[in-house]
Amino acid sequence: MVDVADKLAYFQAITGLEDPDLCSEILAAHGWDLELAISSFTTPNSDRPESSATVAADGAEVGSSEQSNEELRLIQRSETMAGGAASPGLAWKLITLPISVISGSLGLISGAIGLGMWAAGGVLSYSLGMIGLGSGSDRNGDSSSPLVSVSAAAAEAMDFVASFERDYGATRPNFVTEGFMDGLQRSRSAFKLLFVYLHSPDHPDTPLFCERTLCSEPLSAFINENFVSWGGNIRASEGFKMSNSLKASRYPFCAVVMAATNQRIALLQQVEGPKSPEEMLTILQKVLEESAPVLVAARLDAEERRTNTRLREEQDAAYRAALEADQARERQRKEEQERLEREAAEAERKRKEEEEARERAEREAAEKEAALARRRQEKALSLGSEPEKGPNVTQVLVRFPTGKRKDRRFHSTATIQSLYDYVDSLGCLDVESYSLVSNFPRVVYGPEKLSLSLKEAGLHPQASLFVELN
Numbered sequence: 001m002v003d004v005a006d007k008l009a010y011f012q013a014i015t016g017l018e019d020p021d022l023c024s025e026i027l028a029a030h031g032w033d034l035e036l037a038i039s040s041f042t043t044p045n046s047d048r049p050e051s052s053a054t055v056a057a058d059g060a061e062v063g064s065s066e067q068s069n070e071e072l073r074l075i076q077r078s079e080t081m082a083g084g085a086a087s088p089g090l091a092w093k094l095i096t097l098p099i100s101v102i103s104g105s106l107g108l109i110s111g112a113i114g115l116g117m118w119a120a121g122g123v124l125s126y127s128l129g130m131i132g133l134g135s136g137s138d139r140n141g142d143s144s145s146p147l148v149s150v151s152a153a154a155a156e157a158m159d160f161v162a163s164f165e166r167d168y169g170a171t172r173p174n175f176v177t178e179g180f181m182d183g184l185q186r187s188r189s190a191f192k193l194l195f196v197y198l199h200s201p202d203h204p205d206t207p208l209f210c211e212r213t214l215c216s217e218p219l220s221a222f223i224n225e226n227f228v229s230w231g232g233n234i235r236a237s238e239g240f241k242m243s244n245s246l247k248a249s250r251y252p253f254c255a256v257v258m259a260a261t262n263q264r265i266a267l268l269q270q271v272e273g274p275k276s277p278e279e280m281l282t283i284l285q286k287v288l289e290e291s292a293p294v295l296v297a298a299r300l301d302a303e304e305r306r307t308n309t310r311l312r313e314e315q316d317a318a319y320r321a322a323l324e325a326d327q328a329r330e331r332q333r334k335e336e337q338e339r340l341e342r343e344a345a346e347a348e349r350k351r352k353e354e355e356e357a358r359e360r361a362e363r364e365a366a367e368k369e370a371a372l373a374r375r376r377q378e379k380a381l382s383l384g385s386e387p388e389k390g391p392n393v394t395q396v397l398v399r400f401p402t403g404k405r406k407d408r409r410f411h412s413t414a415t416i417q418s419l420y421d422y423v424d425s426l427g428c429l430d431v432e433s434y435s436l437v438s439n440f441p442r443v444v445y446g447p448e449k450l451s452l453s454l455k456e457a458g459l460h461p462q463a464s465l466f467v468e469l470n
Helices: 004-015 020-029 034-042 111-116 150-168 180-189 206-214 217-226 237-245 277-383 416-426
Strands: 072-077 092-097 193-199 227-233 253-259 265-272 393-399 405-411 434-438 443-445 462-469
Touching: 004 020, 004 034, 020 034, 150 180, 150 206, 150 227, 150 237, 180 193, 180 227, 180 253, 193 206, 193 237, 193 277, 206 217, 206 277, 217 227, 217 277, 227 237, 253 277, 265 277, 277 416, 393 416, 405 416, 416 434
Parallel strands: 072 265, 193 227, 393 462
Antiparallel strands: 072 092, 193 253, 253 265, 393 405, 434 443, 434 462
């Protein structure tokens, strides 16, 4: 359990307030709940107790829940460029800013070792709640919603880039249109440093610095070639929190950072106050020169890891290939045996199917023939007996396509349908679709004339028709 002194130290580190009495008063007003005190301190719309009414807004920093066991360290370069003083060299100061208060001491590490392990640190976690960019953990280990979601951070970044370009033109550093952590990860993947610019629109030095320094063609070209750039408006949520995290005290404010191992951010250089393009170029070139060995080592380390990974993959692939070859031979033997069995079974199945199909075809043909015979017989019975010659009897001759001829007498009142029934009853045709046609003149006695009598159809007292197949 975190004691009172640890909570007080944590609150002072996060907010930047130096008065321990004021910090104690704020924490006491919130029941010594760190998360509640920090949230009310950083959120402009939060209801704050009267005792904390004098807290300055630029000291805020949002943390994750008390149960998190992660910590974020900002490794700051001991000299800053405020006031234009020259840097004595690359010295490092470790300032511990934990996400959650944990018990025990936090040992110092060498900046060179921390940066040397940069590339091996893995993907940075988005649980950096100290700058409000990630999610914390509740008591059950479930992730909570981030204080500034990725989409909100990206929206703020896009708004800043659009506003900056509108005010100062297109000749500028190519600020990424994404949140700080995404920009940091982008620089890490590209083995570059991250150039950070915190924009204070109300500061009197800001317009001149942006126009003459930051947007000068030599400086912007140098930054775009050698750095990944991220900018934020301190009026926006993420820009405000980054100003607190980097402890910006003067504007214009620029910084150079890089991702280190174990969720650490290495602050290599910060530049506060107005600077000329030449001064900025000198500062950035020096930082780049001093950081070059680290970046080269990180790149080589990454390449070595990729090479080792490729070698392991090749060895694993060779082993898998040999194993698969053995398994393939065994599978081939089994498949050959199964194939022979399947072919034998398939041949037997086809033989049975062909036999069944032949029997079925014979049965269907017999059934069809029987049906035709029944239909012929039914139609022959429907015709009745052939009438004797007389004035009301029509003589009809039917010619078939084969040259065969058939004639019969019908009552003149019989219908055209009777002629079709007569042709069907003879069984001389193998098709069911045909028409009876007369010549001179040509008349087709189709379905529309089946109900006409022979006399009405003009076939009385005698007619000669031929069968036309459809």
